[in-house]
Amino acid sequence: MNFARLVFIVAAKDLRAELRTKEAVNAALAFALVILLLFSFAFDPSAETTRDIAGGLLWIVFAFAGVLVLNRSFARELANDCLDALIAAPVPAAALFLGKVLANYFLVLAVELVSLPVFGVFYNVPWTSRFWQLMLVVALGTWGLAVIGTVFSALTVNIRLREVMLPLLIYPIMIPALMGAMQLTSDLVVGKPIGPENVAWLKMLAGFDVIYTAVSLLLVETVLVG
């Protein structure tokens, strides 16, 4: 079987397993809503200034909720030694990894796409004014989160305090991507398009994704097999 097909099979398996129970997605979604609610007490939610920090708020929500999905990605395989079976299966580690990244990507993206309109309604932010550019930023930022999150999900799956270790390790690494995504999102939700002033952030975000996808593919064999 060729590589792309193997990736697809792993991704489909993960998505199917998640969609049958919906445990991670439901938890992530509920968590995202709770944080969005909490933010309304942190500052005046009707103020004009809310829009200036909209990007920051949104990506904090995405990153926090995303980790709940990512934590389950490899932990789900622990029962019945499924992880050992997956690693022993004639699937290259890179294909297994990419399949999991894709599945996580769609799950986190789904949580984000539900949180976005809720955020728009709660905080009166016209987030659709630059819809497609915003989608591009969300897509790139989420890819970074999914790649880094999946590598570290594999890295932390067998260790003590797994649930705490994942966010502890990935947030500092994610800082460049999160900064770019926050800046661009803040601009886009108030209707300021991507232009010469902020295109550098977009390049940074894309560069981050490319670099870390490459490094992860290179090192994932060592993470999974040892």
Next chain:
Amino acid sequence: MSTRDKIIYALALAAMVLLTRNIYLIARLPGELQQGAIFKIIFFHVPVAATAMFASVFSLAASVLFLITKNFKYDALAVASTEVGLAFLAANLVTGSIWARVIWGVWWAWDVRLTSALVCWLLYAGYLILRQAIEEPTQRATFAAIFSIFAFIDVPIVYLSIRLFRTQHPGPVFFTSQGSFPHDWSMILMWNMFAMMMLAAVLTLVRLREEDAQREIDSLRRMAHAF
């Protein structure tokens, strides 16, 4: 005393002598025109930063070598230099903070260098926490090495990304044409850099010895359990 211990003591002694000389020279320098005496912190602030940077390069090299050779010698080197580097980076952040309080009036500013140094510190602290959470030595060494590689790649990206904001950290002043740093001051700075590197080398060697002892204890314990 083994030869290695003798080397450690000799290096430590040399570092102490050199540091004493440097502190004496720095204390005798006049205050700077605008900043007064507080400017002297640069003679420590910059050398500890350079040393921390060296340590991170060292731990990257050791981590990569471990992944290639699977020799635990390199794992010990990686953890030793990361820990020492972290301590030096902390010294860098603290001295910078003291300087900032006097000159800028605030303990902390969200500036390029400050933020990237802090991110760097957090990353390498994460490295040590990750090590603590893993029992099995091979897995601990492998995962720590992988994390070290990720962390090292991240630092320049963080620096570049935060550069897109404005900076207020002073630019380099020594050995550059625009700088106003007199040549003999630069020399003192270089000597202090040397002293700090020696200190770091001593600390790394001590830490390495500890790691060796730990491994020996572990293997003895395993042997005892085997019987």
